[in-house]
Amino acid sequence: MSALFSELKVRGTLLRNRLVMSPMCMYSSTEGFVSQWHLVHYPSRAVGGTGLIILEATAVEERGRISPLDLGIYRDEHVEGLRELVGLCKSFGAKVGIQLAHAGRKAESYPPWERERVEVRGSRDAIAPSPVPFGKNWLTPKEMTREDIEIVKESYREAVKRATEAGFDLIEIHAAHGYLLHEFLSPVTNRRKDEYGGSFENRVRLLLEVVRIAREELPESTPLSVRISAVDYVKGGWSLEESVELAKLLKAEGVDLIDCSSGRIAQEESFSEYPGHQVPFAERIRREAGVKTIAVGMIKTYEQAEEILSNGRADLVAVGREFLRDPYLPLRWAKGAGLEIDVPRQYIRAW
């Protein structure tokens, strides 16, 4: 009996297996619209047997894009392309989520491949909890006013409504990797003196408000996930203990999954990546907050995924770069392990 290739029901969404395609920016969009690239890239992973595909960081506000090539959900016109994409992936048996994101102080106004060439990185429109740049040679973001906070919250509301219209099976709020919501959580980036800064209760306020809005707008049957950076690898930064406390609060607000990543809050952080390096975060949050978790980060083999799930260290396993190397990763892993799973009938002669 394979743990990875067993079903999981989260609210009304039944996943055919526990393998998640981790959200990964494709920088293939013009003005936020779904392109032909997306229409090939994501459905290929659905054909490949993925249980849940989470679309890349998709901007809820134009000034919240990581780059001008990000997918967007800040206009009603974006819904049509997203609906087509979701429909295609679902027709091949995968469930589809979308990661709703705001880049905050890490918004940039040029494509990622120009990063090396620009003298000063960032965007003149970038907003953040406090006017602290990401690092050396970065523009200083504008400190958010109360009006900006309200605009961001309403942008999330509209984005959730549009995602529901497009037919997504799950919504993930991006509160990791040094983007806007993480910037509110972390003392490294949040120096505010009002009720959105200072104490733990104040720093988590915006994320909890966004989650409350999402739950208000989502059908009861749609699961909600939040991706966090479980630790900042910076002195005085966000800690794993805070992540556990946050996870308890999120669970109480109706969050179903905590997707446990880490870091990326500041240039000076230091950490090393190795197989499963973030799994202990998913394990501890799952155990101490009693909430389902997604483990991610250099999970590269079927055996590793089985170990994580069978030992109750996480409920789902997300894979990033291996999915860029092989769209048919789930089918390949199943074949390697000698498992019988549903293979598209067009490919049966290869199995």
Ligand SMILES: Cc1cc2nc3c(=O)[nH]c(=O)nc-3n(C[C@H](O)[C@H](O)[C@H](O)COP(=O)(O)O)c2cc1C
């Ligand atoms: C090309 C690329 C784009 C990424 N974009 C996102 C993103 O949009 N949102 C996000 O939360 N993480 C993003 N990530 C991080 C991945 O989701 C994943 O957490 C990370 O790559 C670690 O998993 P892996 O070792 O299996 O690749 C990106 C990673 C890559 C390689």
